[in-house]
Amino acid sequence: MGAIEDVYDDLDTDVDFEEFEAAVEDKVEQMGGLADEETAAMLIAHELRDEEVEGIADVAPGMEDVKFLAKVMSIGDVRTFERDGEDEDGKVVNVDVADESGRIRITMWDEMAEGAVERLETGQVLRVAGRPKDGYNGIEVDVDKVEPAPDAEVDVQARDSYRVEDLALGLSDVNLKGRVLSTDSVRTFDRDDGSEGRVSNLTLGDPTGRIRVTLWDEKADLATEFAAGESVEVVDGYVRERDGTLELHVGNRGAVDAVDEAIEYVPDTREIDSLEIDETVDIAGGVIETDPKRTFDRDDGSQGQVRNVRVKDETGDIRVAMWGDKADLDIDLADYVVFTDVEIQDGWQDDLEASAGWQSTVSVMDDAPEDAADTDTDAAQSTGLGAFESGDATETGGSGVGSGESSTDQVASGGGGGSAAAAVAESPNESGAAGETETFTGTVVQAGSPVVLDDGTETRSVETDESLRLGEKVTVTGPVSDGRITAEDVERPS
Numbered sequence: 001m002g003a004i005e006d007v008y009d010d011l012d013t014d015v016d017f018e019e020f021e022a023a024v025e026d027k028v029e030q031m032g033g034l035a036d037e038e039t040a041a042m043l044i045a046h047e048l049r050d051e052e053v054e055g056i057a058d059v060a061p062g063m064e065d066v067k068f069l070a071k072v073m074s075i076g077d078v079r080t081f082e083r084d085g086e087d088e089d090g091k092v093v094n095v096d097v098a099d100e101s102g103r104i105r106i107t108m109w110d111e112m113a114e115g116a117v118e119r120l121e122t123g124q125v126l127r128v129a130g131r132p133k134d135g136y137n138g139i140e141v142d143v144d145k146v147e148p149a150p151d152a153e154v155d156v157q158a159r160d161s162y163r164v165e166d167l168a169l170g171l172s173d174v175n176l177k178g179r180v181l182s183t184d185s186v187r188t189f190d191r192d193d194g195s196e197g198r199v200s201n202l203t204l205g206d207p208t209g210r211i212r213v214t215l216w217d218e219k220a221d222l223a224t225e226f227a228a229g230e231s232v233e234v235v236d237g238y239v240r241e242r243d244g245t246l247e248l249h250v251g252n253r254g255a256v257d258a259v260d261e262a263i264e265y266v267p268d269t270r271e272i273d274s275l276e277i278d279e280t281v282d283i284a285g286g287v288i289e290t291d292p293k294r295t296f297d298r299d300d301g302s303q304g305q306v307r308n309v310r311v312k313d314e315t316g317d318i319r320v321a322m323w324g325d326k327a328d329l330d331i332d333l334a335d336y337v338v339f340t341d342v343e344i345q346d347g348w349q350d351d352l353e354a355s356a357g358w359q360s361t362v363s364v365m366d367d368a369p370e371d372a373a374d375t376d377t378d379a380a381q382s383t384g385l386g387a388f389e390s391g392d393a394t395e396t397g398g399s400g401v402g403s404g405e406s407s408t409d410q411v412a413s414g415g416g417g418g419s420a421a422a423a424v425a426e427s428p429n430e431s432g433a434a435g436e437t438e439t440f441t442g443t444v445v446q447a448g449s450p451v452v453l454d455d456g457t458e459t460r461s462v463e464t465d466e467s468l469r470l471g472e473k474v475t476v477t478g479p480v481s482d483g484r485i486t487a488e489d490v491e492r493p494s
Contacts, residue, residue, distance in 0.1 A: 003038035007045050020044065055101030056170055059141065061134040066141065070097035070104070071154040072124045074173065078113050093117060094140075097126065098156045102170040106130065106141045116146075125149045139170050165208035167246055172238040174248060178204030178211070179263040180230045181338070182361035185325050186220045202226065202256075203340070203361040204234070204248075205265030210340065210361075213237070214249045215256070222256045228363050231263045232256050267338045267363075273315035275344050275352055278449070283318065283354060284338040285311030286368060293327045299443075300457055311337060319347060320354040326362050336368035343446075346469055355470070438485055441475040441493070444468045450484060466490045 008020050020041075027040035035043070059066050076094040083090050093113040095106050106128055108116045120126075127149045130141040159166070162176045184201040191197050200215045200223035213234060215222050226232055236254040240247050250256060269284040289310035295303050307327035310319045320339055322329065331337060339354060340361045347353035356362055440460050442453030450461040451468050453476065462476050464487035476487040 003036075004041045007038065007041035010045075056097075056099050056104045057101035057168060059104060059132050059139060059170070061132050061139060063132045065129065065144070066132055067127070067129045068099065069125060069127055069149055069152050069154055070099050070106075071156050072096075072120055072122050072126060073098050073103065073156075074122065075117065075120055078117055095120065096172060097128065099154050100156055102168045103172060104139055104141060104170045105135065105172055106143050106146070107135075108143045108146065112143065112146070125152050125154050127152070163208045164204075164206050164211045167211065167239050167248065169239055169241050169246060172236075174237040174239060175233060175235050176204070176206075176211070176237065176248065177231065177233045177259055177261075177263055178206045179265045180226045180228050180232060181205045181210060181265065181340070181363040182228055183223045183226060186224065200224070203363075204232065205263075205267070205363075207264050207266065210265065210267075212245075212247045212361075213256070214240075214247055216249065216251050218252060219250050219254060219256070222250075226256070226258070229366060231259045231261055233259045267340070269313075269338065271315040272311075272313050272318050275318065275354075277344055277346060277352065279344045280341055281344060282338070282340040283311070283313070283320075283342060284336070284365075285313040285317065287331060287333050287335045287337060288312045288317060289319075290331065290333060299455060309337075311339075318352055318354055320356055322356045322362060324358065326356055326360070329362055329364070331362075331364060336365045338363045338365060346467070436480050437478065438480050439475060439477045440485060441473070444470055444472045444474065446470075460485060462487050464490055 004021055004024055005017075008017055023044045024037060024040045027043055028035060028037060031040065056068060056070060059068065073096045076096075078091050078093045080089045080091050091110050091113045093108050093116050095108065095116060097104060097106055125148070127147050128141065128143060129145040130143040132139055132141050134140075160175065162171075162174050164176070164178070167174065167176075181203040186198055186200045189197050189199065198217050198220040200220040202213050202215070202223045204211055204213055234248060234250060234254065234256055237248045237250050238254075240249050267282055267284055269282045272283060272285065275281060275283070287309050289308075291308040293305055293307040295305045298304055305324065305327045307322050307329075308319055309322070309331055310317055320342065338361075339356050340363075341359050342354040342356045345353050345355055440453060440455070440462075442455040442460065444451060445454045445459070446452035450463050453460050453462055453474070461484040462478075463484060464476065466474075466487070468474060468490075473493060475491045475493060476485055476489070477491075478486045478488040480486075
């Protein structure tokens, strides 16, 4: 057995030996005799190992080249477009392919696009080589080479409809039915190209879980057309990841339609007596106290709002602060409410408090579970120990700004791909070069690690061992690294 055969036998690849041998001969010729066949074979094997991925789920933007086997799920129409400075129009076609690990869109151009429509068939297995990128509808692969793989098998079944538990990063053309758990207002943002974008969110639940749905541009208004408890179907959505969590996105070719069927959602919530500070959890309970909505002035002149309710389950009770638009929700005594993704924080009298901010959902359920705690409302109503103890809420009396509410509110930003950025409080500030010492005064809008301060015009992340409470105004001084201040000194202005 020759050197080429030895290297090939040690290589786990779908590439035929004849193709591998030809690539080795080309490599020897390219190197002008500087490498023998064995060395060239090892170089080719190294390239194949680097490019081959185990499955579509492993494909990510930033990879230079990838190779994978996949089955054709759908073939789009060839579209033409004008190229700058060229007389001849370009052509492009999108083909959705899948394997056992996920689904992805591959893009072919010009002559390859024409050939794809003529030769490809749904259900055909392909060997794909190309360059991943972050496309408009999720991760895409610009194809350099594609060829049929008739002897290969890819076990994947096309789905007419998905459930939440079926979703995986890279899926597109997703149809999913769910119950509306919460809706959001439409927000605007500026894209890098100067255009204005629009975005909104709603959260859906089904028997297998829940998912945040992000609606872009002309679809953003759909979030205002539905109310909690209604059943809807997302059509032609695509799956993205944000902060380690999957989201279902709807662009211009997608839709959200009302459906006339009841869809069950059973939340997986934590018992209230098991909660610990700095956790982000889901809780549920009957409402036993309600406070009026309170407004407060920010340093930049804008107004914020918050409303507190106390909920009880069979293990205990906790006060929940609902920020921004959530303060307007119609929640009454004895309602059974589910709060998802709330942050557990220090309250005003060493009592734990849950903060429902922009990332949280608040859902009033039609019926409480059979084992839900008694929510007898005969007890006297308390004014509560929430964000404000008395009087009108102002910045000097406790700004009332919580981890879910910043002075600029949650703003989405993104380029042509339409990806949303994290909350303002999560974004590193551009001011303050690494190593410099900086002094910053602001209101605590996020407790824990890191602490986030807001002075009404900008938001800064701070690392400190000090125990700071929401609404507290402090001045911190310390060195800056990656936009974050490591506080060596913390002062509370008198």
